[in-house]
Amino acid sequence: MNMYMNIKTYSAFILSMVIVACGCSREMVSGSGLEVRLSAEEQMTKTVTDFGTGITRFSEGDAVSVWSAGLAPDMNGVLFTVGAEGVLVQDSKDKTKYRYCGDEGGSFLACSPASGENNGTTVVFRVPSDQSSASKFVAADFLTGKASVEAAQSAPVAIQFAHRAALVKVTTAKLPGEYGSVAETITIGGVLTSLEWDRASDKVSTVTDAETGSVTMWKVSEGLFAAVVPAQEIAAGKIFLTIGTDDGRTFTYKPAAPIALKAGDVFRLEF
Secondary structure, eight states: OHHHHHHHHHHHHHHHHHHHHHHHHHHHHHHSOOOSEEESSSSSSSSBBBTTTTBOOOOOOOOEEEEESEEEEEEEEEEOOOOOOOOGEEOTOOOOOOOSSSTEEEEEEEESOOSSSOOSSSSOOOSBBBBBBBHHHHHOOOOEEEEEEEEOOOOOOEEEEEOEEEEEEEOTTHHHHHSSSOEEEEEEEEEOOEEEEEETTTTEEESSSSEEEEEEOEEEEEEEEEEESSSEEEEETSOOEEEEEEEOOOOEEEOOOOOOOOTTTEEEOOH
């Protein structure tokens, strides 16, 4: 009987040593660590939604997916929405409490919109073909973000986002004077529309083994149009833009030299 008790005591001792050796036990700490709070960085200095100031701001209700490392438990594509002052609000359907592992910090990766296809270590996102309104344009603007803290904190961790697609910006101020027509619609033709984000490397690549498509641009204001597409090269001599006017005319634009659309950059054309 004593031998049996000693064996149990010794086994328990070994188990406790294993837990200590492995670091944080997620199950043991999950009920006592600080609950993680997140926020979206207030603004980014890449031109997207505010063409006057060049500043992008998240709007309340924008959806964000978040992954983490070092928490108890870790997030795996957890859905948040942007709330007041950029605070990220966890989806009400997810009742899990994500906490720091004792005093340790954690690292975070995120993407927005949250409509991409999560394939384990990658997210595949396809820009919508219809970007003809502000809301549809925002739904096409793929962003990824990251942040890390060395120690647990009660303050929200601010995730810094960056644009991972290319912005095409077209102005048509010269068109009325030269042709007497006002641009009403612009369509980008023959472009690749899907991209893939690898979370491990934080690299975004354009999916090239897919059919090309067309994208209807957003008419931001009179004579100003915008759309977002994955990074790619547009071949010379290929119809890139089709412009429809208020008087029923159609103009097409073919670049004389290849065009490089780069992730996070703005490509500008004037007509």
